[in-house]
Structures are given as C-alpha cells and as structure tokens.
Amino acid sequence: MPDQTEPDDPAAKTEGLEKIDVEAAKAAAQHRHHPMVRTLGTVSELADQMQLTTVCGAVIAGGILGGRADIARTGLRMMAAHVLANVVKRRIKNRLRRTRPEKMVDEQDYHFEPGEAEGGHETSFPSGHTAGAVAVARIVARDMPALSLPVTAFAAMIATVQVPRAKHYPIDVAAGAALGLAAAWAVDRLLPGTRHHSQAKENRMSDDATKSVSALFETREAADYAIEHLVQQHGLNRADIFAEPEGPGNTAGNRPSGGDANKGDGAEGAALRGGIKVSVDVASDRVETVEGTFREMGGQDIARR
Incomplete structure (x- = not known):
C-alpha cells in the first residue's frame, strides 16, 4: 500500500x-x-x-x-x-x-x-x-x-x-x-x-541523642553561678537548665552562703537540709563542656543519663 x-x-x-x-x-x-x-x-x-x-x-x-x-x-x-x-x-x-x-x-x-x-x-x-x-x-x-x-x-x-x-x-x-x-x-x-x-536543629538534637547532665551544689549561690556560666559563656538555652532541691523539701543548700551567711548562719533563713541539684538537657557533643563547667564551679556527684 x-x-x-x-x-x-x-x-x-x-x-x-x-x-x-x-x-x-x-x-x-x-x-x-x-x-x-x-x-x-x-x-x-x-x-x-x-x-x-x-x-x-x-x-x-x-x-x-x-x-x-x-x-x-x-x-x-x-x-x-x-x-x-x-x-x-x-x-x-x-x-x-x-x-x-x-x-x-x-x-x-x-x-x-x-x-x-x-x-x-x-x-x-x-x-x-x-x-x-x-x-x-x-x-x-x-x-x-x-x-x-x-x-x-x-x-x-x-x-x-x-x-x-x-x-x-x-x-x-x-x-x-x-x-x-x-x-x-x-x-x-x-x-x-x-x-x-x-527542622535541622530538631533533627540534630534527635540524632545526637540528647543527654541529661546533673551535678549537686552545696549552695544556691554556687548553683546559680554555674547556670549563668553555662548560659553566658557557652550559649546554652536557659530553658534547658533546671535547678531543684536534692530532697523532697525546700532548701537553699546544705550550708549557708551569701545572704544566708549574714543571718546567723541561716538559722532563721531557708532550710538547709540538702544541696541544690542542677541538670542540663544537652546534645551529646556538648556533654563534656557541661561536665567541665560543673567541676569548675564546684559541682559534686556529676552524672549523665
């Protein structure tokens, strides 16, 4: 055809x-x-x-x-x-x-x-x-x-x-x-x-398996100083840092300091039954920085989880 x-x-x-x-x-x-x-x-x-x-x-x-x-x-x-x-x-x-x-x-x-x-x-x-x-x-x-x-x-x-x-x-x-x-x-x-x-920040935090690092401080003053150092010197987010009594009751630490020391060794001040526990949620690559700061500021019983 x-x-x-x-x-x-x-x-x-x-x-x-x-x-x-x-x-x-x-x-x-x-x-x-x-x-x-x-x-x-x-x-x-x-x-x-x-x-x-x-x-x-x-x-x-x-x-x-x-x-x-x-x-x-x-x-x-x-x-x-x-x-x-x-x-x-x-x-x-x-x-x-x-x-x-x-x-x-x-x-x-x-x-x-x-x-x-x-x-x-x-x-x-x-x-x-x-x-x-x-x-x-x-x-x-x-x-x-x-x-x-x-x-x-x-x-x-x-x-x-x-x-x-x-x-x-x-x-x-x-x-x-x-x-x-x-x-x-x-x-x-x-x-x-x-x-x-x-999203990248969230993914990094997830990928880095965020750790919680804690330390015990004898006074509220020492705990506050450590917190400010982490925020001001190392740029940590204050919302990721927590301070609480070591025990179930209210406390200002287990020994007087600062204003407490000027009030008869804290006899009439806040209770001194235990220390102040400071914990930080941080990416794993910054754990050593936090631990180093805790040691420098006098923290004890430093632990991570």
Missing part, C-alpha cells in the same frame, strides 16, 4: 517519542480557541518572567514592611528559585531550536535541533512558564505547608494548559517541571528557609 502520510505532516519528520510528543501537541492544539483554555492561558501568564518577578518582589516587600522576617526570607527564596530556573531555561533555549506547536499546526513547519533560535516561535523547549511556576510553588510549599495544596495545584494548572493553548509540547512541560524542581532543590541547599533551620 502507498504511504498515506501527508508529505507536509510534521509528524512524518519525527520518530519515536518525539513523534508521539508532536502528535499529542497537535491534537491538543485543536482546543486552543476554547474559552476555558483561553481563560486559563491568560491566568497562566502570571508565571511569565516579569510577572513572576513582581510576585516574588511583592512577597519580599510585604515581609519587610510587616516586620515578618520569615515571609521576607520566603520571598527571597522564591525570587532565587525563579531567577535560577529562568537563567538555565534561557541557556537551553539559546542552544536548541524547537518550533512552537501553534506555528507547527498553522504553517505545517516543524524542527527540533541544535542551534540559535531566530525568534520566539522557535523557543518551545523547555517551558519557561512551567519552570518558574514549579520552582516558586515548591519553595512556598516547603516554607508554608498550609499553602502546599493550592500553590501546587496552581502550578500544575499553569503547566498543563501550555499544551492545549499550543505554546508547548508535553515534553517541553515535563522538562520545565524538572527544571523548576531542580532550581528549588538548589535554593533549599544554598539558602535554607527558616522552617528548614528549625
């Missing part, structure tokens, strides 16, 4: 996956004039380079003016991911010429080859709208989990509508999504969000 493929059919010039890609784009392009596709396409322009830059800048400014450093940092991370994705996208587009689907359908002209594009109609690969939208959405989802679903859905809409509106082929969209995810991944490592810092 003679070949029934039209000689001018762009799909006839391609093979394998590329052929499937071109045919899928050609079929989807039939709907490019549908009101819904045109409306969603207009909305998707929010992910164009200048518009997305404006959105990121607005988040940064809002965070600064509102005194929200976390919001400003998220905006900065959004901007970094967007710019990184755009820079890489532009480098690729400058080295690969691919006819956009609308030109392929309207003029039966198609090529996908190395070379510098001669106009916007040859910059189909990869999808810049998709790359920017996915990169920014990923950052927002990481920093603000409550917004994860809506921003991810919005990015998915932006990516998906590029095919029926005849701006990109499915492979262009897939490549743009991969580029956006890679850009967000790079920013996560180079410019972590505040949430990442908190």
Whole structure:
C-alpha cells in the first residue's frame, strides 16, 4: 500500500517519542480557541518572567514592611528559585531550536535541533512558564505547608494548559517541571528557609541523642553561678537548665552562703537540709563542656543519663 502520510505532516519528520510528543501537541492544539483554555492561558501568564518577578518582589516587600522576617526570607527564596530556573531555561533555549506547536499546526513547519533560535516561535523547549511556576510553588510549599495544596495545584494548572493553548509540547512541560524542581532543590541547599533551620536543629538534637547532665551544689549561690556560666559563656538555652532541691523539701543548700551567711548562719533563713541539684538537657557533643563547667564551679556527684 502507498504511504498515506501527508508529505507536509510534521509528524512524518519525527520518530519515536518525539513523534508521539508532536502528535499529542497537535491534537491538543485543536482546543486552543476554547474559552476555558483561553481563560486559563491568560491566568497562566502570571508565571511569565516579569510577572513572576513582581510576585516574588511583592512577597519580599510585604515581609519587610510587616516586620515578618520569615515571609521576607520566603520571598527571597522564591525570587532565587525563579531567577535560577529562568537563567538555565534561557541557556537551553539559546542552544536548541524547537518550533512552537501553534506555528507547527498553522504553517505545517516543524524542527527540533541544535542551534540559535531566530525568534520566539522557535523557543518551545523547555517551558519557561512551567519552570518558574514549579520552582516558586515548591519553595512556598516547603516554607508554608498550609499553602502546599493550592500553590501546587496552581502550578500544575499553569503547566498543563501550555499544551492545549499550543505554546508547548508535553515534553517541553515535563522538562520545565524538572527544571523548576531542580532550581528549588538548589535554593533549599544554598539558602535554607527558616522552617528548614528549625527542622535541622530538631533533627540534630534527635540524632545526637540528647543527654541529661546533673551535678549537686552545696549552695544556691554556687548553683546559680554555674547556670549563668553555662548560659553566658557557652550559649546554652536557659530553658534547658533546671535547678531543684536534692530532697523532697525546700532548701537553699546544705550550708549557708551569701545572704544566708549574714543571718546567723541561716538559722532563721531557708532550710538547709540538702544541696541544690542542677541538670542540663544537652546534645551529646556538648556533654563534656557541661561536665567541665560543673567541676569548675564546684559541682559534686556529676552524672549523665
């Protein structure tokens, strides 16, 4: 049988996956004039380079003016991911010429080859709208989990509508999504969000198997001095340090000191039935620092658990 493929059919010039890609784009392009596709396409322009830059800048400014450093940092991370994705996208587009689907359908002209594009109609690969939208959405989802679903859905809409509106082929969209995810991944490592810092701190404490170190001090004065030394000199969190009587009753230590010594050896002062126990919850890599401080400050019965 003679070949029934039209000689001018762009799909006839391609093979394998590329052929499937071109045919899928050609079929989807039939709907490019549908009101819904045109409306969603207009909305998707929010992910164009200048518009997305404006959105990121607005988040940064809002965070600064509102005194929200976390919001400003998220905006900065959004901007970094967007710019990184755009820079890489532009480098690729400058080295690969691919006819956009609308030109392929309207003029039966198609090529996908190395070379510098001669106009916007040859910059189909990869999808810049998709790359920017996915990169920014990923950052927002990481920093603000409550917004994860809506921003991810919005990015998915932006990516998906590029095919029926005849701006990109499915492979262009897939490549743009991969580029956006890679850009967000790079920013996560180079410019972590505040949430990442908190999680990292929690993970370090968990991984380090937090230890409790305790020591007994004869006076409240000595115990307080040790606590202040740990906080001021070694940067420990005061909330992780606890002071309590050694026994079940109230006590100011087992011998008078400071103000107690000036009141008849504490005869009329607080009870002196036992010592003051100071305990510290600390990561294992700082246990020796705490123990050394306890010894230096006169602590006794130093123990860890």
